[in-house]
Amino acid sequence: MKILTRSSVLILLVISACAPRRDLVYFSNMANTTTTNDAQNPEARIRQNDIVNITMNSLSPESNLLFTSKNISPDATLKGYRVNKSGNIHLPLIGDFKIEGMTIEEAQSGIAAALSEHVKKPEVEIQIVNFKVTVIGEVNKPSTFIITDEKINLLEALGMAGDMTVYGKRDNVLIIRTEDNRKTMKRLNLNNQETLNSPYFNLRQNDIVYVEPDRSKAVEFSSNTRIAPMIIASISAAAVLIAVLLKR
Incomplete structure (x- = not known):
């Protein structure tokens, strides 16, 4: 025996x-005190097929009611105006208005300026209601997540997905990004603090995060x-x- x-x-x-051997610690080479530049996180820009919820307040209650967004999705969960292939949305009082390529603030200012010809002192608020990122692979809760403030980084997305499993390759996380009908792919090493400065660390609309399993699994x-x-x-x-x- x-x-x-x-x-x-x-x-x-x-x-x-x-x-x-696997390094399960994020940014394991980070010093005790580290400062990073957040300039790599540009504002979200409105794109084709985005759905924007628009609310308008002015001195005319009747005009304000015209901007009550309608359901446009089959399951009636999304309310707003869809940006068409020309980059336009069709608004009450204004008609077609191009907002593709604008930031949220630029679109708000532009629509408010156009509305000022019809109502007094308009105030416009816009939200992209279908801003989403998808996290798949070796995470505990793979899913597609709707982001309400149009801003999210890679760690926040992984947190929403319940973090990586022990089999997730922290040194080789794949980001798939689609912009202007072009797909780009970037691999990030979450054991290296330099990743914090990558333009792919801050996610954009429709980004896909894929966590690859390591060989042990x-x-x-x-x-x-x-x-x-x-x-x-x-x-x-x-x-x-x-x-x-x-x-x-």
């Missing part, structure tokens, strides 16, 4: 020594590892038998 135990322990030690769930306990038991039995034969 002692020989069996020692053999099993030896085998387990060999197996564990061969397993790849592939090994654990491969068909070969299903017979690992049988192999270990066979080796242990063989070690006991050899020890018994040598004593004779």
Whole structure:
């Protein structure tokens, strides 16, 4: 029995020594005090197919009611005006108004200026109601998340997805970004503090975050590892038998 135990322990030690080491700490090379520049986080710009909720307040209550957004999604959860292929939305009193490429503040100012020809002292508020990011792969709660303030970074997105599992590769997180009908892909190392300065650390509309599993998960769930306990038991039995034969 002692020989069996020692053999099993030896085998387990060999197996564990061969397993790849994983750094599960984010930004493990960060100094105690670090300052980063947040200039890499530009304001969100309105794009085609965005849905914008617009509210207007003025001295005319009747005109204000015209800007009550209607449901435009099949499930009746999203309210707003969809930006068409020309970059326009069709607004009461104004008609077609191009907002594609504008920031939220620019669109608010532009619409307010156009409305001032029809109502007194208009105040306009805009929100992109379909600003979303998707987090998939080795996270605890993969999903698509609607972002209400048009601003989110990679760590916040991972937090919304319940953080990475222990199998997630923190040094190789893939960001897939679509802009102007072009897809770009960037891999980020979350063990390196330089990632904080990457233009991909702050996410944009419709970004996809993919957390790749490391090799240890592939090994654990491969068909070969299903017979690992049988192999270990066979080796242990063989070690006991050899020890018994040598004593004779």
